[in-house]
Amino acid sequence: xxxxxxxxxxxxxxxxxxxxxxxxxxxxxxxxxxxxxxxxxxxxxxxxxxxxxxxxxxxxxxxxxxxxxxxxxxxxxxxxxxxxxxxxxxxxxxxxxxxxxxxxxxxxxxxxxxxxxxxxxxxxxxxxxxxxxxxxxxxxxxxxxxxxxxxxxxxxxxxxxxxxxxxxxxxxxxxxxxxxxxxxxxxxxxxxxxxxxxxxxxxxxxxxxxxxxxxxxxxxxxxxxxxxxxxxxxxxxxxxxxxxxxxxxxxxxxxxxxxxxxxxxxxxxxxxxxxxxxxxxxxxxxxxxxxxxxxxxxxxxxxxxxxxxxxxxxxxxxxxxxxxxxxxxxxxxxxxxxxxx
Amino acid sequence: xxxxxxxxxxxxxxxxxxxxxxxxxxxxxxxxxxxxxxxxxxxxxxxxxxxxxxxxxxxxxxxxxxxxxxxxxxxxxxxxxxxxxxxxxxxxxxxxxxxxxxxxxxxxxxxxxxxxxxxxxxxxxxxxxxxxxxxxxxxxxxxxxxxxxxxxxxxxxxxxxxxxxxxxxxxxxxxxxxxxxxxxxxxxxxxxxxxxxxxxxxxxxxxxxxxxxxxxxxxxxx
Ligand SMILES: Nc1ncnc2c1ncn2[C@@H]1O[C@H](COP(=O)(O)OP(=O)(O)OP(=O)(O)O)[C@@H](O)[C@H]1O
Ligand SMILES: [Mg+2]
Numbered sequence: 001x002x003x004x005x006x007x008x009x010x011x012x013x014x015x016x017x018x019x020x021x022x023x024x025x026x027x028x029x030x031x032x033x034x035x036x037x038x039x040x041x042x043x044x045x046x047x048x049x050x051x052x053x054x055x056x057x058x059x060x061x062x063x064x065x066x067x068x069x070x071x072x073x074x075x076x077x078x079x080x081x082x083x084x085x086x087x088x089x090x091x092x093x094x095x096x097x098x099x100x101x102x103x104x105x106x107x108x109x110x111x112x113x114x115x116x117x118x119x120x121x122x123x124x125x126x127x128x129x130x131x132x133x134x135x136x137x138x139x140x141x142x143x144x145x146x147x148x149x150x151x152x153x154x155x156x157x158x159x160x161x162x163x164x165x166x167x168x169x170x171x172x173x174x175x176x177x178x179x180x181x182x183x184x185x186x187x188x189x190x191x192x193x194x195x196x197x198x199x200x201x202x203x204x205x206x207x208x209x210x211x212x213x214x215x216x217x218x219x220x221x222x223x224x225x226x227x228x229x230x231x232x233x234x235x236x237x238x239x240x241x242x243x244x245x246x247x248x249x250x251x252x253x254x255x256x257x258x259x260x261x262x263x264x265x266x267x268x269x270x271x272x273x274x275x276x277x278x279x280x281x282x283x284x285x286x287x288x289x290x291x292x293x294x295x296x297x298x299x300x301x302x303x304x305x306x307x308x309x310x311x312x313x314x315x316x317x318x319x320x321x322x323x324x325x326x327x328x329x330x331x332x333x334x335x336x337x338x339x340x341x
Numbered sequence: 342x343x344x345x346x347x348x349x350x351x352x353x354x355x356x357x358x359x360x361x362x363x364x365x366x367x368x369x370x371x372x373x374x375x376x377x378x379x380x381x382x383x384x385x386x387x388x389x390x391x392x393x394x395x396x397x398x399x400x401x402x403x404x405x406x407x408x409x410x411x412x413x414x415x416x417x418x419x420x421x422x423x424x425x426x427x428x429x430x431x432x433x434x435x436x437x438x439x440x441x442x443x444x445x446x447x448x449x450x451x452x453x454x455x456x457x458x459x460x461x462x463x464x465x466x467x468x469x470x471x472x473x474x475x476x477x478x479x480x481x482x483x484x485x486x487x488x489x490x491x492x493x494x495x496x497x498x499x500x501x502x503x504x505x506x507x508x509x510x511x512x513x514x515x516x517x518x519x520x521x522x523x524x525x526x527x528x529x530x531x532x533x534x535x536x537x538x539x540x541x542x543x544x545x546x547x548x549x550x551x552x553x554x555x556x557x558x559x560x561x562x563x
Contacts, residue, residue, distance in 0.1 A: 061463060061466055061467060088466075088468060092467075093464070095460060099464035101461060101483060102483060103482050103485055112468065112478075113468040113469070144558045144559065146560040147560055160464075161467075161468075164469075
């Protein structure tokens with residue numbers, strides 16, 4: 001099946017301006033996105049970039065100032081209120097702070113969306129128990145949120161969001177309040193839900209590690225604009241925007257101070273063997289290089305890595321290094337670091 | 342005065358006080374609860390912001406709340422007479438008590454509902470809740486502990502007002518304290534009524550807090 005033919009969410013020329021004093025804030029500028037059914041789509045950006053505003057526009061919790069959002073081909077802003085409310089039942093949402101009802105037990109929390117959907121009581125309870133099982137908390141039915149750990153609360157929130165069998169799950173920094181190992185288990189649960197139930201997941205985060213672990217495609221948002229969209233592999237191998245490089249390569253800030261120096265980003269794209277490239281290159285070219293930053297990742301079962309090296313000032317030495325890398329068929333890109341400002 | 346007479350006097354006063362307090366609290370909530378909800382819903386950040394309604398209602402409430410109770414009670418004597426037919430005695434006192442307490446209750450309701458976590462409301466909205474469902478199925482239940490604490494405070498405040506009404510022959514323990522303690526310099530009886538008032542307030546306060554603690558499903562830990 002061609003993924004492009006199966007767009008579940010489409011954002012068209014969307015902008016959002018908060019009309020606040022003294023100056024209006026443009027939180028989203030001309031956003032265009034296509035999200036395919038069945039994928040895990042990440043949206044990554046720094047704090048204040050507009051991520052939460054964007055995801056809230058997807059189910060119209062936030063009304064866009066201009067532009068449109070299509071869900072399964074239907075223009076959300078053209079829907080009458082009652083239809084919009086009903087449609088929200090096919091888009092679950094989870095949050096950084098879980099947002100469970102504090103005065104309801106776990107199972108009552110999960111029953112809430114079913115009450116809204118007018119499902120009879122017996123069916124509600126049966127469905128809620130099924131979901132508690134799914135998220136691994138079958139024995140915590142009567143626990144209230146204050147009796148659950150953060151990870152457990154997020155599991156209940158996931159169960160609640162899935163109660164009405166939505167086709168899309170929106171996650172706003174769903175793991176940002178959790179410790180690393182709990183984060184892993186929640187991400188694994190999301191991946192499982194995506195795989196087993198076919199739920200499309202839109203996931204917002206400021207952490208590259210989250211994107212890297214579970215996303216298929218990713219959009220990078222920077223100061224209200226989408227600056228890059230593509231597969232996660234592409235983002236790691238060829239980050240286009242300054243912000244993406246900074247996110248992929250957290251060491252980037254350090255390098256920014258070496259503006260003007262010639263630098264190369266060497267990419268290990270999972271194909272090249274594990275020869276000691278750098279050592280061999282230094283020996284072959286008889287030229288010193290400075291490793292500015294290095295990082296390797298395991299993405300989709302293959303090894304990827306990047307290394308940023310600073311070249312010597314001597315143009316002849318620089319040429320020898322480039323020729324050497326070309327001869328070994330190693331991908332590299334020229335870096336200009338003073339565009340990061 | 343024999344001990345029996347004294348007990349009868351105090352018992353009668355206590356009953357009148359409880360009658361005024363409870364009926365007035367009930368009526369104040371009957372009026373204040375919807376008003377408090379309207380204030381919350383029409384607030385700038387509410388479910389259906391409406392500046393005109395919010396400002397108008399807020400103004401009336403602030404105005405009533407800024408008048409000291411005794412002055413308010415005197416000022417509305419014609420209104421009280423029109424409703425009850427008299428302006429003295431415990432039934433008549435219910436009128437100014439409600440007029441004074443309803444706006445107070447409305448503000449308490451508003452502040453309790455406003456405390457409900459915006460994230461929780463957002464979650465409810467993301468599940469397709471209508472505004473009505475957000476208010477009645479989420480905000481009110483989530484604010485329950487705070488609403489109960491508010492009700493306890495409102496009841497004891499109304500009890501205090503009812504005692505003040507003793508100055509204008511409002512009935513109950515307040516009137517006994519004024520008649521014997523103030524007009525006849527019988528300090529002993531006045532002290533008894535004061536002790537009774539203190540006990541009633543304590544009992545109400547404790548009962549209210551106990552109920553709140555039992556019904557609040559959040560655990561103490563936080
Ligand atoms: N309701 C609002 N009123 C006014 N300004 C807002 C509102 N919501 C968001 N903003 C502004 O819009 C911009 C984007 O905010 P948003 O919450 O979408 O960022 P974010 O990327 O989610 O950040 P974070 O990672 O910190 O959650 C910020 O400048 C923020 O101050
Ligand atoms: Mg956010």
